[in-house]
Amino acid sequence: MLLIGRNVIIREFKETDFNEFFELIQDKTNHDLAGLEYSNDLDFVKELFGMYQRRQDAHVIAEKDTDRMIGIFEINRRGESAELAQTREIGFVIDQKFRQLGYASESVRLVIEYCFEQIHIKEIWASTEQENQVPQKILRKLDFKYIYSADQALPFAKQSQIVKYYLLKK
Template identity: 50%
Template sequence: MHLIGKKVIIRNFEEGDFDSFYVLVKNKANHDLSGMEYTTDINEAKKIFYRYMETPGSYCIALKESSLMVGIIELNERGMSGELQKTREVGFIIEGKYRRLGLASEAIELIIKYGFERLGLIELWASAEEDNIAPQKLLVKHNFKYIYEVNQALNFLGGDDKILRYYLLKG
């Protein structure tokens, strides 16, 4: 994958991206807001990083001018039967110091175009934690429509209930 925008490139992960990746996974706020894996153990982070490298549909968001990884964007399969074959779930995160620069917005634009024009998708889904307002606004800006919310009910595992809001964009 290699999509080029004005400020960002969406590309496959490279070995040199690990340091930037580690910044993302060792920040607990990223986990709390997006559900991204969390660890401060560098060896565990390396295992997670290599899993991302090998996962189809997981891509690096990099600055166009330097190729520095600043985030992750994903097109996750929702199922491989019937009409689900032509749908994907979009997930994304930008490292804190690169937020509010329009990078996530540009990455979303690129991935939407890629999904509908090159993959022939008919729907894109996305979700955001109830209290994570920024991605919800970003999704609406890109014509995703709020559909419903679900209580993840993780308190039986010792965690808090998590309300996820789901958004849909049809091609």
């Protein structure tokens, strides 16, 4: 997949993306707010990078002018049953150095257009951690509607992990 916007490109992973990928994985805030894996273990991150390169639903968000990786965008299938075939769940994370510059909003717009016009999806879901206000604002700005919240903590974890779910229909 290759989506080209005014300031960003959403593309496949390249070997040259590894250093930026490692920076994203080393930032615990990305794990806490967006659910991205967290590690400082170089060998583990190399394996993880290979996995992301092989995944059809994971893509790089890159600056258009430099082609430098600034984030990750996922377009995940929600299941294989007939009623879920035309739905996707999206997720994205932007490196802290590139936040508040419009890259996330532009990336989501590009993916919405791609999903509705190119692969004829009828619904796009997105979820965010309850405390992660910025992507919630982006989703609302792009006409996603808040649908419900759910506690995704494991029963034995003795903690709460509230996730908010948003939906955009064609």
